[in-house]
Amino acid sequence: MATINTKGYESLLTPGTTSSTTTKAAATTGSSDTLGKDDFLKLLLTELQHQDPTSPMDSDKILTQTSQLATLESSTKTNTALDNLSTQLKESVSSNATNLIGKMGSLGYNAVTLADSKSTYEVYFPTEIKSGTLTIKDAKGNAIKTVDDNGNVVKDGYYGVTAAYLDKNNDQKTTQFGVYPVESIRYENGASYVKLGSNYFPISDVREYYEKS
Secondary structure, rough: OOOOOOOHHHHHHOOOOOHHHHHHHHOOOOOOOOOOOHHHHHHHHHHOOOOOOOOOOOHHHHHHHHHHHHHHHHHHHHHHHHHHHHHHHHHHHHHHHHHHOOOOEOOOOEEEEEEEOOOOOOEOOOOOOOEEEEEEEEEOOOOEEEEEEOEEOOOOOEEEEEEEEEEEEOEEEEEOEEEEEEEEEEEEEEEEEEEEEEEEEHHHOOOEEEEOO
């Protein structure tokens, strides 16, 4: 908020100063380039008090400045309301995010990155495994190995990872990379992160949440 110092008021009292130069002198005096509604009102009242009696400010100008003051007041209230709403939304998001702990979260894809012929990833099995097969597929859906049948290392890129297995009750189950239980929620610099597996992901990166079966 701008402040009007003594020097600014002295310039307003200088004989022969017109209303336009008075406004400029007052507006440029202070520690900030932004005028608040209180500063605006002070300027308007000062102009009225020190206007030239022989050439008073016309009513249209008074109405214009009064309208500007009303607009500024409305804008201030709107900004305050938006700040309050933003705070409430953040608190609501934080509260809802903690309710996700214990549910399953899916990133919406099962692709891992192979770079320099190396890749590290985790696959979560929700039940005890009796036997199973981990399958890696290329972008066309063809099942491959990290080293193909001819002994050649496959090209760097993205590969899908899925698993089909039997649980201890001999029930057929499937799982894939990118699906994990939500273990915790972390807040950092105003953003929320979800812990899936050993890693934290922005909450916006998680495409689906559902109850454990």
